[in-house]
Amino acid sequence: MTTGRLFRTSVLVTIVWGGCGDVAGTVNLAESEKNITNYSSHPNGTGIHVGSTEPESWFGLTNISLTWFMDGFSQHSDGSWWATGWYSIGVGLLSADAELISAEINGASLGVQAIRTTGSRLSVDLRDSLGNVQTLQDSALIGLSFLLSVPDPVGLTHTNYLLRIATAETLSSQFSDVYAYQMEYVVAGLLGATTSSSCIGPNNESQRSVFYQGSQWNPMNAERSDGMNLVTMTCESGAVATCMRWGYRPWGSGQDQTGQTASFADYHQACIHMKRASYCGDSQTYTLDGTPIFISDELSPPINSGSMALIEALWTTTGATCVSNRRHPEFLFLGCPLPLPNCPSDLGSSYLLADGLVPAGVLARLTD
Numbered sequence: 001m002t003t004g005r006l007f008r009t010s011v012l013v014t015i016v017w018g019g020c021g022d023v024a025g026t027v028n029l030a031e032s033e034k035n036i037t038n039y040s041s042h043p044n045g046t047g048i049h050v051g052s053t054e055p056e057s058w059f060g061l062t063n064i065s066l067t068w069f070m071d072g073f074s075q076h077s078d079g080s081w082w083a084t085g086w087y088s089i090g091v092g093l094l095s096a097d098a099e100l101i102s103a104e105i106n107g108a109s110l111g112v113q114a115i116r117t118t119g120s121r122l123s124v125d126l127r128d129s130l131g132n133v134q135t136l137q138d139s140a141l142i143g144l145s146f147l148l149s150v151p152d153p154v155g156l157t158h159t160n161y162l163l164r165i166a167t168a169e170t171l172s173s174q175f176s177d178v179y180a181y182q183m184e185y186v187v188a189g190l191l192g193a194t195t196s197s198s199c200i201g202p203n204n205e206s207q208r209s210v211f212y213q214g215s216q217w218n219p220m221n222a223e224r225s226d227g228m229n230l231v232t233m234t235c236e237s238g239a240v241a242t243c244m245r246w247g248y249r250p251w252g253s254g255q256d257q258t259g260q261t262a263s264f265a266d267y268h269q270a271c272i273h274m275k276r277a278s279y280c281g282d283s284q285t286y287t288l289d290g291t292p293i294f295i296s297d298e299l300s301p302p303i304n305s306g307s308m309a310l311i312e313a314l315w316t317t318t319g320a321t322c323v324s325n326r327r328h329p330e331f332l333f334l335g336c337p338l339p340l341p342n343c344p345s346d347l348g349s350s351y352l353l354a355d356g357l358v359p360a361g362v363l364a365r366l367t368d
Helices: 239-245 265-276
Strands: 041-043 067-075 081-088 093-095 098-105 108-118 121-127 133-137 145-151 158-170 179-187 209-217 224-235 253-255 261-263 292-297 311-316 319-323 353-357
Touching: 067 098, 067 108, 067 209, 081 145, 098 121, 108 209, 108 224, 121 179, 209 239, 224 239, 239 265, 261 265, 265 292, 265 311, 265 319, 265 353
Parallel strands: none
Antiparallel strands: 041 292, 067 081, 067 224, 081 093, 081 098, 098 108, 098 145, 108 121, 121 133, 145 158, 158 179, 179 209, 209 224, 253 261, 292 353, 311 319, 311 353
16 A cells, blocks of 8 residues: 555545535535436445445555555443554554544533534534533634544554545435545554545545444445444445435434335345445455446335346345346356345345346446
């Protein structure tokens, strides 16, 4: 990894793609992105928190480099806030949370009382020395820095970093309600230290972060942990954020085919596995970044209803329940612990999402 993509004992952030709408007082997207409206087909990627793990980027845990990264915040039982972090140690992940010491804005050092979201819209409650609380949201968040004390792998030494919100904006998405924030980091107190983007994509490009309160996702296998004390921070090109952009926002709800209210949380989880072609719902993926797929669901009305003429798989929260036409059959797939049958011609309703292949020569508009 290059130093521009990673800070060795440092803060790594993630970001997500989302809505067309604009937030009052926030920075607007470029016109080309705002004009994206066709979600009939979708390009997938292999990463949970980034779009690609080849070559390795912020959350691309394919190499053996020893690197600390964060994927959000959590509030401990004593009310304190911590950055949830991990070390990539080649054979797996080592949990290593960093203490959130304070927040800084306009030259003032303040305590952090709450980090929360409404959907993906971030709010931060700050407390001064007199106990007065102010809430920052939208453009008021720009310039806010979090002071983090990041431990080494064995917890003997710590390095302080400032994690700063540089922009606040909305992203192009199905429902125009996904918010993103450009995050930057710098070593605290180091004269001449370089400020770098916290989230770097596979082409070494700066990306934005998306926040969501209520769940966090393991960066290796996408296992979801739920709790209102958990706040996710994820890159805009990864599956967690992209599935929000495609309409399966975990905070949303709709109706299923029986007329019952259905939370989108499980649809979002199924989408993460589908986007990555993780048939077994684990760390293994069988796709290439940018491969277009059609998506269909059983909601009423459906969020997506692409062609299933060449169905690939049916998806639930644990991965695929059947596989017929793999999008990349050239990848060796030895099967799952429980063998997957071919998908039935009558799909029925025992699934959350389905995806189909886009035939060669079909000019399907990509949305990333």
